């Protein structure tokens with residue numbers, strides 16, 4: 001399925017690149033939101049990760065997102081793609097140029113991505129193993145990472161309006177995309193009452209047009 005994800009304003013910049021995503025992926029949503037915030041026109045190809053397909057010819061590790069550049073190279077990993085998108089289309093900057101601020105944004109992103117990866121590991125265990133074959137030790141290990149991840153992020157945000165500095169950045173986008181997925185598909189991993197600051201940021205972010213246009217469908 002193809003969807004014109006970015007193009008609805010005359011001012012949209014034209015780019016010959018193709019983003020591989022899935023409707024539910026919060027890692028892909030990070031990039032979709034970035035491109036929309038920057039009004040960069042682009043093509044999106046939705047990949048059904050759970051049906052047989054030839055997607056490995058594009059991304060050998062079979063994950064979304066991937067970004068095919070106009071010279072044919074394919075970038076994999078949302079963090080690398082985010083770097084590329086922000087450097088190539090710096091208006092508005094979502095990864096600050098200042099070294100310390102940049103480090104903070106990347107620190108937030110890595111912690112939020114790592115927390116989401118532990119949620120994913122649990123969901124894959126439940127998807128691929130019947131109840132009798134599931135490893136409770138594995139599920140407990142992942143749950144410990146999720147709880148510690150959110151417990152670390154909550155005080156980092158505290159009473160601040162944004163994760164880093166005085167403006168929205170990739171950090172806010174990453175946190176909101178991952179919480180958005182978890183709240184919809186696996187709310188047991190994010191008890192909202194335990195994380196009021198993150199919950200408030202996520203809800204504020206969901207009001208943005210870029211987030212509304214990329215909201216994941218219910219399971």
Ligand SMILES: N[C@@H](CCC(=O)N[C@@H](CS)C(=O)NCC(=O)O)C(=O)O
Pocket residue numbers: 024025026027028049061062063064065076077078079113120
């Ligand atoms: N570290 C990767 C994680 C991407 C990821 O885990 N994507 C999931 C969808 S949310 C995926 O493609 N899963 C399919 C698989 O692992 O086979 C990134 O930041 O892009």
